[in-house]
Amino acid sequence: MRVAVVGATGAVGRRMVRILEERSFPVEELVLLASERSAGTRLRFRGEEHEVGVLSLEALRGVDVALSSCGSSVARTWIPQAAAAGTTCIDNSSAFRMEPDAALTIPEVNPESLEGRPRIVCVPNCTIITALLAVAPLHRAAGLRSLILSSYQSVSGAGQRGIVELAEQIEKLHGMEEELGSPDPSSLPVGEVFGKTIAYNVVAKIDRFDEQTGFTFEEIKMQREARKILSLPDLEIATTAVRVPVPVGHAVSIHATFDRPITVAEAREVLASAPGVQLRDDPARGVYPSPLEAAGIDDALVGRIRQVPGRDDALLLFSCADNLRKGAALNAVQIAEHLFA
Ligand SMILES: NC(=O)c1ccc[n+]([C@@H]2O[C@H](COP(=O)([O-])OP(=O)(O)OC[C@H]3O[C@@H](n4cnc5c(N)ncnc54)[C@H](OP(=O)(O)O)[C@@H]3O)[C@@H](O)[C@H]2O)c1
Structure with a gap:
């Protein structure tokens, strides 16, 4: 198969190339694309250097599947035409997620x-993937x-x-x-x-605010996509x-209510065999999920399962997942595996 990675030099794109190799995806030819800024960059795939080219419809000609992580505005400029020309486009941006004809897929869930x-198949928002692997x-x-x-x-x-900004601020504030x-x-x-300031801080704003509702668009995406x-x-x-x-x-901290009573024990039993989930819920032994434990692995880690006080039909849970892998690159490759298996 001719496989393109669009946005190959980015945080997600680099994972995408690595995951195609890790999972032995049947790539016959790999086309790596980004903007003019990073054209000529060389990335390793199966022991060989591949040069990154500039994104264009011409560069995508004959590509069977394009794994895209180049942002919404760029995705809008080429995905509809590439899809019409026969390329299956699996996109990490939010550009097409709510379009009725586009699939919005977590392979373990839907x-x-x-x-x-x-x-056109869209990878959902990375936070909603982290939550729904546990909730679904x-x-x-x-x-x-x-x-x-x-x-x-x-x-x-x-x-x-974002990674660079945090690292620079930590260095600036070191010793203070x-x-x-x-x-x-x-x-x-x-x-x-x-x-x-993001170093030594938390910031309750991701994406812009919607003036009408006060939610941020990240929060609105999570609602619509769920x-x-x-x-x-x-x-x-x-x-x-x-x-x-x-x-x-x-x-993600999750408060979920259900149509019928559900206990912590039943939830643990269900999640112990859920695909894409590792149960990490043994509070007596200090076992519960954290992002650093989830970084670099494929599954979401789920734990801290509690009954909401006074409610037999409501649970609290805590789920962590690698946003670059399961939240983006891995989910995209899994979609390609489902489509082309
Ligand atoms: N980071 C996450 O956790 C995450 C999770 C889920 C979804 N996503 C989505 O994935 C996408 C990429 O995220 P990222 O975190 O990988 O961002 P990133 O590190 O900033 O990488 C962006 C990539 O897009 C390329 N690009 C930018 N403008 C382009 C253009 N005009 N033509 C071609 N390529 C262009 C960049 O190439 P250059 O090197 O040439 O600039 C780079 O390869 C975004 O839509 C984001 O919302 C990200």
Whole structure:
């Protein structure tokens, strides 16, 4: 197969190339594309150097599957034409996720969305993937009624620039732990990516604010995408998205209510055999998930399962997953595997 990785030089794209190799995806020819800025960069795949070219429709001609992670505005400029020309486009951006004809797929959760081999398949928002890997198996068991999600999202969710901004600020503030107890706001480093200081801080804003509702668009995406993926158009869902100074790995605190009573023991049993999930829930032994433990692995780690006080039909959970792997690159490659198996 002729496989293209568009946005190959980015945080997700580099993982995509690595995962194609790790999973022995049947690549006969690999086409690596990015913008003019990084054209000529060389990336290793199966022991050989491959040169990154400039994205164009010409460069995509004859490509069977394009794995895309180049941002929404760029995705809009080429995906419709490439799909019309016969390329299956699997896109990590939010550009087409809510389009009725585009599939929005987590293979462990809604593989049926790939029936009929849609030409445009979207990878959902990385935080909703982290949450739904835990919630969907419980929904199948007990019927989901409502969700409240609060996320703790790593800086790599904002791409390579986010990782660099955190690293630079940590270096600038190193040795200033005492002063940070009562900081002079004008001396705090503020970068272009996060808008407020991200080192030693948390920032309750990801993407822009919607003036009407006060939610950020990241929070709105989580709501819309959960309803589409679970085929629950009326799902009651509220979300809060927060950026934390973690390099890789998103975490989500989940409050879920169900159509019938469900115990912690039943939830553990369901999640112990759920695909894409590793149960990490043994509080007595200090076993519970954290983003650093989820970074670099394929599964979501789920634990801290508790009954909501006074409710036999409601649970609290904590889920962590690698936003660059399962939240983006791995999910895209798994979709390609389903479509071309
Ligand atoms: N990071 C995550 O956790 C995550 C998770 C889920 C989804 N996503 C989505 O995945 C996409 C990429 O994210 P990322 O974190 O990998 O960002 P990133 O590190 O900033 O990488 C962006 C990539 O897009 C390429 N690009 C930018 N403008 C381009 C253009 N005009 N033509 C061709 N290529 C262009 C860049 O190439 P240059 O090197 O040439 O600039 C780079 O390879 C975004 O849509 C993001 O929302 C990210």
